[in-house]
Amino acid sequence: MIYLDNTLQERLTEFYQKSRRLTILTGAGLSADSGIPTFRGKEGFWTIGSVNYMPEEMGTYEMFLDKPLEVWKWFLYRFNICIKALPNKGHFAIKELEDTFTDRFRLITQNVDGLHFKAQSSRERTFLIHGTLEKARCGSECSSELYPYPQIPLEKGQELTSEQTELLKCPKCGNYLRPHVLWFDERYNEKHYKLDSSLRVAKETGLLLIVGTSGATTLPRRIVESVLSKQGIIIDINPNENYFSELAQKKKNGYWLKGNSSDILPEFVDFFKGL
Incomplete structure (x- = not known):
């Protein structure tokens, strides 16, 4: 050996x-x-307008509250890399x-x-x-239910359609779902x-x-x-x-x-x- x-x-x-x-x-x-890249380096950079954001900025609850669809676009891009691996x-x-x-x-x-x-x-x-990219849950925590991760093929630079945006909403309360993952500004539980x-x-x-x-x-x-x-x-x-x-x-x-x-x-x- x-x-x-x-x-x-x-x-x-x-x-x-x-x-x-x-x-x-x-x-x-x-x-x-x-x-699968770690997404902590240059592979994780995400551009919104003319500003480049680091993974530590994108993967936060604070960013989700401020720009939920941009956070979802970043996570859908990550998911589509993972699902092919x-x-x-x-x-x-x-x-x-x-x-x-x-x-x-x-x-x-x-x-x-x-x-x-x-x-x-x-x-x-x-x-x-x-957590896991297999699941999503209500971003407003209206319940503890886990839902299947939205199956939306999205590449960098693509925009979400109105139909795709609807798939990102909680079936119970209508607020946005969130990926079932631990974000940088959250604590373990x-x-x-x-x-x-x-x-x-x-x-x-x-x-x-x-x-x-x-x-x-x-x-x-x-x-x-x-x-x-x-x-x-x-x-x-x-x-x-x-x-x-x-x-x-x-x-x-x-x-x-x-x-x-x-x-x-x-x-x-x-x-x-x-x-």
């Missing part, structure tokens, strides 16, 4: 022989090999790890692209802590984003694989800290140095595997299947 050296294999064997969970925490880097080797390896560990397995994902489910990861063991559930999973986790996330938001950091506090092992899988890789290298129970998840995750599958 290229990435799992003898020392790490011994630690993984010790973990496997115990009854604690394998949890995988995934972020946007996992879907990079599927052609296919899972990569990393997604399928995660599904195989779930099959190996069954109820000892949990998946916590920041990704809203739906690729885990295209790879047949189970919904029962998956926690969508940033249990109702929509499984805050408490994911922290409970962290406390039961003996091995946490951190895949393609840099630790830019609070809940993933809390999850990692909780695993470490219970003497769990953390392994950051990322080609780039980041908050989690730096943290892992400071901890006796921490490891950084520098490389692409599509290359590294299949090694975990082969290793655990061989035990």
Whole structure:
């Protein structure tokens, strides 16, 4: 094996022989090999009139209240990139790890692209802590009902027709729907984003694989800290140095595997299947 050296294999064997969970925490880097950009860089810029807006400005409740249709156009553009994408080797390896560990397995994902489910990861063991582009809900919170995401093919520069605009309205109150995702100016909660559930999973986790996330938001950091506090092992899988890789290298129970998840995750599958 290229990435799992003898020392790490011994630690993984010790973990496997115990009854604690394998949890995988995934972020946007996992879907990079599927052609989905993070939308935090230049791919996420959005022009309204003569002004360029950053993703951190577009993906907010404040912007939704001010310019709901512009926010929807940006999210519909993102959705139409995601819906065309296919899972990569990393997604399928995660599904195989779930099959190996069954109820000892949990998946916590920041990704809203739906690729885990295209790879047949189970919904029962998956926690969508940033929501999903599969669903929408009333932007005025007139009810807690989730609706199917509006199927509107929209490219950059296209305008919404009046018929398409009607599809973006709540069937109950007539106000605009919103994508069922966590925006930059919102906080995690249990109702929509499984805050408490994911922290409970962290406390039961003996091995946490951190895949393609840099630790830019609070809940993933809390999850990692909780695993470490219970003497769990953390392994950051990322080609780039980041908050989690730096943290892992400071901890006796921490490891950084520098490389692409599509290359590294299949090694975990082969290793655990061989035990």
